[in-house]
Amino acid sequence: xxREVIADVLLALAVLVVAASALGVLTMPDAYAKLHFITPAAxxxxxxxALAIFVQEGLDENTGExxxxxxxxxxxxxxxxxxxxxxxxxxxHGDWRLKP
Amino acid sequence: MTSGxxxxxxxxxxxxxxxxxxxxxxxAAETVIGYEFITSVVVMVFALLAxxxxxxSLFEFPVLLAVLLYGSGLVFVRALERWL
Numbered sequence: 001x002x003r004e005v006i007a008d009v010l011l012a013l014a015v016l017v018v019a020a021s022a023l024g025v026l027t028m029p030d031a032y033a034k035l036h037f038i039t040p041a042a043x044x045x046x047x048x049x050a051l052a053i054f055v056q057e058g059l060d061e062n063t064g065e066x067x068x069x070x071x072x073x074x075x076x077x078x079x080x081x082x083x084x085x086x087x088x089x090x091x092x093h094g095d096w097r098l099k100p
Numbered sequence: 101m102t103s104g105x106x107x108x109x110x111x112x113x114x115x116x117x118x119x120x121x122x123x124x125x126x127x128a129a130e131t132v133i134g135y136e137f138i139t140s141v142v143v144m145v146f147a148l149l150a151x152x153x154x155x156x157s158l159f160e161f162p163v164l165l166a167v168l169l170y171g172s173g174l175v176f177v178r179a180l181e182r183w184l
Contacts, residue, residue, distance in 0.1 A: 011108040018115045018141055025137050026118035031129040042140035049144045053151050065159040066147050069166040076170035087181035088129045
């Protein structure tokens with residue numbers, strides 16, 4: 001019973017993080033600002049989901065596979081955000097570097 | 101079947117609607133950002149559904165999608181930079 005309550009709380013937090021990020025992506029004025037709201041959904045919420053599965057299942061195969069997915073997401077997220085910002089700058093200014 | 105996980109999965113699917121609106125109405129860069137958001141959330145939805153329905157074999161999907169998220173995201177980013 002206690003495990004289920006803790007898992008449900010963690011899941012509720014994950015859903016709140018994703019909902020707030022979704023609102024940020026919807027309401028921010030430009031692509032640079034919208035990009036900030038991907039990180040919570042791509043890094044923070046998966047950690048909460050993995051913790052919820054860990055609390056529910058204990059240390060088993062399912063938790064391990066979720067953690068593998070989590071590691072991939074946490075590794076890919078910053079690279080992808082950086083590449084996206086770079087692409088937007090190249091698209092807008094022709095080069096990603098600051099010009100004097 | 102664990103209902104909390106299924107409810108969380110459904111709630112996260114509902115949260116995809118704003119990103120879908122951004123993809124449909126925004127410029128090319130905002131569309132790529134909406135795509136990245138949706139793939140990140142769908143990884144969690146797959147994990148939640150696998151846990152919620154008690155199907156350990158379905159835990160392969162979030163792992164696979166997490167790997168593909170990186171490659172596909174870079175493909176779209178490169179396309180955005182060069183061709184779109």
